[in-house]
Amino acid sequence: xxxxxxxxxxxxxxxxxxxxxxxxxxxxxxxxxxxxxxxxxxxxxxxxxxxxxxxxxxxxxxxxxxxxxxxxxxxxxxxxxxxxxxxxxxxxxxxxxxxxxxxxxxxxxxxxxxxxxxxxxxxxxxxxxxxxxxxxxxxxxxxxxxxxxxxxxxxxxxxxxxxxxxxxxxxxxxxxxxxxxxxxxxxxxxxxxxxxxxxxxxxxxxxxxxxxxxxxxxxxxxxxxxxxxxxxxxxxxxxxxxxxxxxxxxxxxxxxxxxxxxxxxxxxxxxxxxxxxxxxxxxxxxxxxxxxxxxxxxxxxxxxxxxxxxxxxxxxxxxxxxxxxxxxxxxxxxxxxxxxxxxxxxxxxxxxxxxxxxxxxxxxxxxxxxxxxxxxxxxxxxxxxxxxxxxxxxxxxxxxxxxxxxxxxxxxxxxxxxxxxxxxxxxxxxxxxxxxxxxxxxxxxxxxxxxxxxxxxxxxxxxxxxxxxxxxxxxxxxxxxxxxxxxxxxxxxxxxxxxxxxxxxxxxxxxxxxxxxxxxxxxxxxxxxxxxxxxxxxxxxxxxxxxxxxxxxxxxxxxxxxxxxxx
Amino acid sequence: xxxxxxxxxxxxxxxxxxxxxxxxxxxxxxxxxxxxxxxxxxxxxxxxxxxxxxxxxxxxxxxxxxxxxxxxxxxxxxxxxxxxxxxxxxxxxxxxxxxxxxxxxxxxxxxxxxxxxxxxxxxxxxxxxxxxxxxxxxxxxxxxxxxxxxxxxxxxxxxxxxxxxxxxxxxxxxxxxxxxxxxxxxxxxxxxxxxxxxxxxxxxxxxxxxxxxxxxxxxxxxxxxxxxxxxxxxxxxxxxxxxxxxxxxxxxxxxxxxxxxxxxxxxxxxxxxxxxxxxxxxxxxxxxxxxxxxxxxxxxxxxxxxxxxxxxxxxxxxxxxxxxxxxxxxxxxxxxxxxxxxxxxxxxxxxxxxxxxxxxxxxxxxxxxxxxxxxxxxxxxxxxxxxxxxxxxxxxxxxxxxxxxxxxx
Numbered sequence: 001x002x003x004x005x006x007x008x009x010x011x012x013x014x015x016x017x018x019x020x021x022x023x024x025x026x027x028x029x030x031x032x033x034x035x036x037x038x039x040x041x042x043x044x045x046x047x048x049x050x051x052x053x054x055x056x057x058x059x060x061x062x063x064x065x066x067x068x069x070x071x072x073x074x075x076x077x078x079x080x081x082x083x084x085x086x087x088x089x090x091x092x093x094x095x096x097x098x099x100x101x102x103x104x105x106x107x108x109x110x111x112x113x114x115x116x117x118x119x120x121x122x123x124x125x126x127x128x129x130x131x132x133x134x135x136x137x138x139x140x141x142x143x144x145x146x147x148x149x150x151x152x153x154x155x156x157x158x159x160x161x162x163x164x165x166x167x168x169x170x171x172x173x174x175x176x177x178x179x180x181x182x183x184x185x186x187x188x189x190x191x192x193x194x195x196x197x198x199x200x201x202x203x204x205x206x207x208x209x210x211x212x213x214x215x216x217x218x219x220x221x222x223x224x225x226x227x228x229x230x231x232x233x234x235x236x237x238x239x240x241x242x243x244x245x246x247x248x249x250x251x252x253x254x255x256x257x258x259x260x261x262x263x264x265x266x267x268x269x270x271x272x273x274x275x276x277x278x279x280x281x282x283x284x285x286x287x288x289x290x291x292x293x294x295x296x297x298x299x300x301x302x303x304x305x306x307x308x309x310x311x312x313x314x315x316x317x318x319x320x321x322x323x324x325x326x327x328x329x330x331x332x333x334x335x336x337x338x339x340x341x342x343x344x345x346x347x348x349x350x351x352x353x354x355x356x357x358x359x360x361x362x363x364x365x366x367x368x369x370x371x372x373x374x375x376x377x378x379x380x381x382x383x384x385x386x387x388x389x390x391x392x393x394x395x396x397x398x399x400x401x402x403x404x405x406x407x408x409x410x411x412x413x414x415x416x417x418x419x420x421x422x423x424x425x426x427x428x429x430x431x432x433x434x435x436x437x438x439x440x441x442x443x444x445x446x447x448x449x450x451x452x453x454x455x456x457x458x459x460x461x462x463x464x465x466x467x468x469x470x471x472x473x474x475x476x477x478x479x480x481x482x483x484x485x486x487x488x489x490x491x492x493x494x495x496x497x498x499x500x501x502x503x504x505x506x507x508x509x510x511x512x513x514x515x516x517x518x519x520x521x522x523x524x525x526x527x528x529x530x531x532x533x534x535x536x537x538x539x540x541x542x543x544x545x546x547x548x549x550x551x552x553x554x555x556x557x558x559x560x561x562x563x564x565x566x567x
Numbered sequence: 568x569x570x571x572x573x574x575x576x577x578x579x580x581x582x583x584x585x586x587x588x589x590x591x592x593x594x595x596x597x598x599x600x601x602x603x604x605x606x607x608x609x610x611x612x613x614x615x616x617x618x619x620x621x622x623x624x625x626x627x628x629x630x631x632x633x634x635x636x637x638x639x640x641x642x643x644x645x646x647x648x649x650x651x652x653x654x655x656x657x658x659x660x661x662x663x664x665x666x667x668x669x670x671x672x673x674x675x676x677x678x679x680x681x682x683x684x685x686x687x688x689x690x691x692x693x694x695x696x697x698x699x700x701x702x703x704x705x706x707x708x709x710x711x712x713x714x715x716x717x718x719x720x721x722x723x724x725x726x727x728x729x730x731x732x733x734x735x736x737x738x739x740x741x742x743x744x745x746x747x748x749x750x751x752x753x754x755x756x757x758x759x760x761x762x763x764x765x766x767x768x769x770x771x772x773x774x775x776x777x778x779x780x781x782x783x784x785x786x787x788x789x790x791x792x793x794x795x796x797x798x799x800x801x802x803x804x805x806x807x808x809x810x811x812x813x814x815x816x817x818x819x820x821x822x823x824x825x826x827x828x829x830x831x832x833x834x835x836x837x838x839x840x841x842x843x844x845x846x847x848x849x850x851x852x853x854x855x856x857x858x859x860x861x862x863x864x865x866x867x868x869x870x871x872x873x874x875x876x877x878x879x880x881x882x883x884x885x886x887x888x889x890x891x892x893x894x895x896x897x898x899x900x901x902x903x904x905x906x907x908x909x910x911x912x913x914x915x916x917x918x919x920x921x922x923x924x925x926x927x928x929x930x931x932x933x934x935x936x937x938x939x940x941x942x943x944x945x946x947x948x949x950x951x952x953x954x955x956x957x958x959x960x961x962x963x964x965x966x967x968x969x970x971x972x973x974x975x976x
Contacts (some may be wrong), residue, residue, distance in 0.1 A: 056972055110937070139843045147827060413666065502618060502650065
């Protein structure tokens with residue numbers, strides 16, 4: 001009887017977890033679908049689809065979105081492959097793989113702002129070489145940031161996502177026994193590049209397909225980066241939808257547009273699958289041909305240059321932000337600031353403190369809740385009470401955020417829950433879950449069951465084993481997962497904006513709002529701070545398990561001779 | 568007309584307090600002072616969410632200072648909700664009205680004028696004639712600019728906060744003869760001068776387009792009358808044809824070639840400092856002084872207006888009908904109109920925006936606050952610009968739509 005009710009309780013817990021996760025997605029989509037088809041006439045009057053399609057900005061916004069989103073995705077894939085092929089196991093590789101994880105933690109908006117300060121005609125790069133090399137005493141006329149074609153946006157997306165894909169691919173390579181493949185290929189006389197394209201990439205690709213889809217979905221639907229780096233007349237489709245959702249009487253059109261965006265993304269996913277089929281057919285034919293190929297030095301050097309340039313650009317963007325945040329005066333074409341000052345940090349510190357605290361309180365809560373939920377779920381799954389639902393957790397990353405959040409906002413509004421702190425935390429939690437589950441599920445499933453058996457044999461109960469053995473042994477992935485959850489939450493712009501009803505001025509919101517006209521020095525300080533929070537989380541996530549193990553080692557070292565002396 | 572504004576018009580401030588003061592049920596006295604007392608009492612402890620454009624550090628900082636003062640003095644907590652474009656909030660209020668959320672609204676006080684006010688007023692989204700019940704209302708200038716907002720009667724539905732005029736800022740070290748009319752501006756950019764403006768519907772861009780329209784129509788009685796009336800009474804196509812012809816010529820010569828635009832007027836100021844633009848636009852005659860003092864513009868920055876004058880207007884704060892902290896919002900509005908707050912706002916050290924108070928009618932100590940302000944050589948010299956009236960509020964939307972139709976896609 002006792003056992004039955006325990007099992008029922010666990011089933012209830014499983015159900016509750018699922019509901020917590022699925023309900024906002026379902027209701028969010030419903031809140032987008034209903035107004036789009038005219039089923040919420042009081043909140044969203046008008047003929048949604050007709051209104052959005054007949055808007056004069058619609059065709060070019062869609063074209064621009066396809067152009068920027070698809071080019072960025074193609075470049076990310078291409079550059080990541082080049083990086084893997086030409087840099088794997090090189091000295092540069094170890095340098096890059098150290099530089100990339102921190103770059104991953106830096107929020108998109110911060111990188112975007114840094115990039116603008118870097119590559120504008122009056123930006124830091126031109127200042128560096130003017131007028132000495134260029135002769136320019138005024139900023140050149142040749143380009144402008146952001147540009148009408150969306151090239152700045154593409155660049156921003158690419159430098160932010162190449163590290164993401166490379167790291168995801170590198171993690172998968174460890175399962176593929178790359179060195180053996182290379183050795184066999186080389187023995188058979190294939191060039192290294194051919195070893196990769198014939199032997200490794202075909203096996204690697206299916207393993208990174210999901211990440212690629214996530215990147216593609218993100219590129220096609222991003223809002224904050226498109227606001228900062230993208231053109232405005234017309235803007236990308238998702239930014240255009242943002243202006244509609246804020247426009248009186250256009251919610252139906254915005255919702256319909258958000259559904260069209262879903263369709264657009266789905267169509268791009270489908271096209272990618274078609275393209276995959278095509279490529280694999282060609283590749284199969286080429287594999288059979290048996291041509292060995294010559295290693296192309298030019299290709300490898302070019303690959304190295306481009307990849308290093310990407311990483312250098314992101315690091316330089318961060319440096320420029322840091323410099324501007326301690327600048328008092330830095331006029332064009334001076335190479336560096338003429339007056340330095342901590343003004344933005346100290347005198348204006350109050351402006352930073354309140355958004356920083358707001359960001360911190362939200363992101364810490366999100367991290368705690370995401371870890372709690374994931375650990376509970378993985379334990380339920382391990383003990384056979386919950387099904388393995390790996391695909392489900394990725395849904396929030398594959399559905400366009402705009403489409404989900406518009407509906408969620410409508411529903412929250414209807415329920416009177418908009419503007420609540422908990423609503424904002426809930427939305428961040430939903431978007432951090434995929435990453436936390438991804439990291440912890442691997443650790444959970446690789447965990448050696450021996451530890452459990454040993455602890456149980458020694459008479460420890462379930463919770464004692466969980467808290468004294470299982471969790472402490474997984475301290476590394478747990479810390480990593482927490483850091484990632486914090487990074488995801490710190491970067492959230494759209495959910496905070498739309499669900500927070502302006503009540504939760506996080507660093508992400510402040511940064512994007514003030515970019516339009518704030519003091520450049522204050523903007524830089526905001527961006528630096530927004531980057532520092534997740535970076536600190538990552539450093540702590542690395543340092544804490546280390547510190548812990550060192551402490552244990554010291555304790556053990558002390559304990560052993562003492563014990564020895566008495567024996 | 569909603570019940571509150573009916574009460575307002577009937578009983579003025581005191582009726583308000585009976586509506587407001589749920590704790591002070593028997594507010595019997597009809598003396599204005601005692602009524603304000605009960606507003607103060609009701610307001611104590613409230614949090615006022617003030618939705619105001621958040622794109623300027625000076626303004627943000629000024630509101631932070633105000634929040635501190637208001638908290639000390641009245642125990643009201645002021646939260647500045649930073650908005651990109653207040654039209655979004657108008658849209659949210661319309662949605663709230665449609666959804667039947669008639670209380671506990673998210674917005675207690677908002678910064679508006681022009682077409683946004685017109686839209687709030689015509690859609691019945693405002694609380695009532697609270698502005699007339701504010702003690703500071705007696706200190707305001709008694710001018711048309713305070714009584715009408717883009718030709719729409721204010722009717723006490725919003726409280727005047729500041730005055731503004733479209734001005735241009737140049738770096739006199741690099742630009743010695745700045746263009747002083749729409750026609751001169753065209754030859755200026757065609758000769759390689761660098762200029763651009765925020766794309767409408769950004770507020771400054773729309774204002775500049777209106778400025779061009781006024782100039783191109785020429786200073787006649789007939790055209791002024793036409794612009795002061797709602798746009799649907801005019802032959803929009805014919806009237807605006809010269810404007811589009813002008814912009815068609817202007818845009819290819821702009822920085823960004825009429826394809827990309829600065830995000831805001833503040834960004835034009837930043838780009839002027841960077842040398843990417845030669846002329847910045849602003850709606851604050853003293854902005855350049857504030858910017859020079861903050862090391863955001865060179866000492867050689869100067870402010871000027873077109874020879875025939877530029878558009879000026881007044882901006883206001885207002886309380887939506889469903890605001891949660893109405894008494895608190897009134898206290899904030901009253902503070903923002905106070906000589907102390909207005910004098911600080913007029914000082915380029917902090918914000919540098921012209922006051923809405925009748926300075927000459929203030930008492931000596933209050934007037935001294937204003938007399939002490941030095942607007943600096945970088946600001947628009949006082950009395951140096953003819954102020955042109957705003958066209959009727961409905962023109963803004965029509966011009967924005969037509970502009971987007973032509974250049975924004």
